[in-house]
Amino acid sequence: MAAYLELENIGKSFGAGSAAETRALADVTLDVAEGEFLAVVGPSGCGKSTLLQIVAALIAPSSGEVRLAGARVTSPPERMVYLFQQYSKSLFPWRTVLDNVAFALEHRKGMTRRAARGRSRRFLEMVGLGDFAERYPWQLSGGMQQRVAIARALAAEPRVLLMDEPFSSVDALTRLELHGLLLDLWEESRFTAVLVTHDVDEAVFLADRVAVLSPRPSRVLRILPTGLPRPRENLATREDPRFLQLRHDLLSMLLERAHG
């Protein structure tokens, strides 16, 4: 399959020229096919989030470039949506749950507020929050808030969904539930997904391929295809010998790297 989203020799330094210069990313090259689910894992502080923000054009790389469908990305592209780790900070506390979702659509040309709200309701129902439309985000639990954020991301009908550790601050059971929800939604609309995480289980369970980053300054150490059958099942997939093997390989790679 041809590459749809291309990261070519991405490098990023912070505080360039000063004594405190830190190189977060050395040289990252990755290709993602259209409709593919790619996970990026790496030790804490390896610049995973920085990489994802560069892909979304929320920050500029120090070197290298990102291309989407062959075109260079310099500002947040249409239909590429970033799902933040800090869902509670990413939702607007002055907007109701429904209006938070509608935000994804309001800025489209020719879209009225009313039409945006109408379409948003469907996405809220998809994540099981139809009854909470008129509540405010801070009145919901953490897991529900992240569902709102997912509904908002999907309402934009993304062709690329970038996820920055989106499940890292919900409890373990909610996380499994959200994994299932995310995969269902992905099967349905087949956007290209890039997930950054430090949770190896999550990466293997969700993705088609897992890219492993080195500690900073990061480069891609390896890319492993998971080859696990879909649809993935919370119990069966996690007990699949191949799942366990991949998990073992990835963890040993990360642990070895982390301790020299």
Next chain:
Amino acid sequence: MASPAALRWPERMLGAAVILAALGAVEAAVRLHLVNPALIPAPSTVAGRVLQIVTSGELYAPLGITLYLLFTAYFAASAMAVAAGLLMGRFRPLYNLLEPLTEVLRPLPKAALLPPLILFLGLGDAMKLAVVGLGVFFPVLVNTVQGVRGVDPVLVDTGRTFRCGRRALLLGIVLPAALPLALAGMRVALGLGLILVVIAEMLAGTGGLGYLIIDMQRSFRVRDMYAWIVILAVLGYALNAVFLMVEQRLIHWALARPD
């Protein structure tokens, strides 16, 4: 479980009782000739005069003048301060350029500017609007800037990933996120504005509440002077109460949030 409002009731009753007790003490002191009634009239006679001022309609013209001056300066200066605060908070070069000037002008008691303002603008409304406006501008500006700079970058990035324009980012995300602090500044500014309008009227008034208070004092109409002071106190209280109601409507989400 008792609600907080229910718990607060006895305390509020006690607070009201303290006010009544103080008034009662003054009343008793006057009636027992412990104080000079030419300086402190009995609260009951002042109350009678207040009632008369309100029922006779004598109240409305001076109240109108004071409120006109206060509100015109307050809303214009607040709007300018919020707009300037949004820009200063968002654009670093502008902040660096104007912050030192702000810090020099902000702590200056604005009443000190009355003499030069009189030189430039004379004794009319322009001078009074200017001094009230200056007094209102800085607290609102400083709070708005602080609010804007405190907006979580994740909120702004959320706006960018959904491709909302610069205008929508500023007015739809940064402004509401900074509003709780901007409004806190506006509440302080309302009190300051009232102080300044009264001072300006005392110095160069022709009919507002501040003018009447000083005019009654100069004509030895002490009971009237106190009556207008009481009216001013009630006005200050009412303005604050209305402000709190408006604030509750505008930023209920910030006031109700647990964090």
